[in-house]
Amino acid sequence: MLGAIAGDIIGSVYEWDNIKTTEFPLFQKHSRFTDDSVLSVAVADSILNDKSFAEIYKHYYTLYPHAGYGGRFTQWARSESLEPYNSFGNGSAMRVAPIGFACDDWEQVLLMAESSAKATHNHPEGIKGAQAVAGAIFLARQGENKSSIKKFIQKKFHYNLEQSLSNIRPHYKFDVTCQGSVPQAIRAFLESENYEDAIRKAISIGGDSDTIACISGGIAHAFYGGVPPAISKQALAILDERLRNIVLTFNQTFSLK
Numbered sequence: 001m002l003g004a005i006a007g008d009i010i011g012s013v014y015e016w017d018n019i020k021t022t023e024f025p026l027f028q029k030h031s032r033f034t035d036d037s038v039l040s041v042a043v044a045d046s047i048l049n050d051k052s053f054a055e056i057y058k059h060y061y062t063l064y065p066h067a068g069y070g071g072r073f074t075q076w077a078r079s080e081s082l083e084p085y086n087s088f089g090n091g092s093a094m095r096v097a098p099i100g101f102a103c104d105d106w107e108q109v110l111l112m113a114e115s116s117a118k119a120t121h122n123h124p125e126g127i128k129g130a131q132a133v134a135g136a137i138f139l140a141r142q143g144e145n146k147s148s149i150k151k152f153i154q155k156k157f158h159y160n161l162e163q164s165l166s167n168i169r170p171h172y173k174f175d176v177t178c179q180g181s182v183p184q185a186i187r188a189f190l191e192s193e194n195y196e197d198a199i200r201k202a203i204s205i206g207g208d209s210d211t212i213a214c215i216s217g218g219i220a221h222a223f224y225g226g227v228p229p230a231i232s233k234q235a236l237a238i239l240d241e242r243l244r245n246i247v248l249t250f251n252q253t254f255s256l257k
Contacts, residue, residue: 003221011213018206088125097218100137129178226257
């Protein structure tokens with residue numbers, strides 16, 4: 001899961017200041033964790049302590065109300081309701097990485113990813129986005145190669161993963177929907193050579209940079225067997241103590257690097 005969080009932190013400075021290159025410093029003065037990291041930790045906390053997804057999302061919102069959430073999530077989190085709001089935004093996909101790392105059964109991955117999404121994003125596309133990302137992480141952990149992961153995700157979720165980043169990059173714009181960002185994030189992973197390269201390629205297409213790098217980073221973490229120590233160390237240092245402790249506990253519980 002740390003791979004997703006590091007991607008979020010690295011991408012945070014480019015969300016509203018897109019770049020179209022892979023050449024950039026990984027960490028900068030204003031690099032920070034955003035709602036992607038906060039809610040990823042919330043999902044990990046839910047798994048570790050068997051807590052309701054909806055209730056824990058609201059709880060983490062109260063702890064970190066200025067992390068950069070979308071407008072509809074903010075409205076929901078501030079309300080008294082626990083009912084979902086039929087979103088197909090990429091919020092369901094950005095926070096789902098812990099499920100891909102925690103589950104050891106394909107059906108469990110799909111069911112838990114669906115549950116994590118439906119707490120807010122109960123639109124079919126919102127559910128699909130979460131399942132596709134968690135599924136890709138699970139397949140990577142099982143030792144599947146990139147070709148197999150690509151074919152399976154395309155067949156199961158009907159995402160088009162054929163378009164190369166060189167074709168995506170020139171025309172890609174900010175898109176917070178699952179269907180407009182999850183395939184691009186997966187494609188960045190598929191074209192990567194290592195974890196760092198996946199993050200650089202994800203950010204290089206522009207758009208919702210922190211979320212695309214978060215999604216791609218989670219899959220790359222699983223596929224490449226960890227996050228490079230220098231990146232891991234810096235990402236953990238940027239988290240506050242509460243978030244960092246949950247991440248470290250989750251890593252220890254599920255034997256993650």
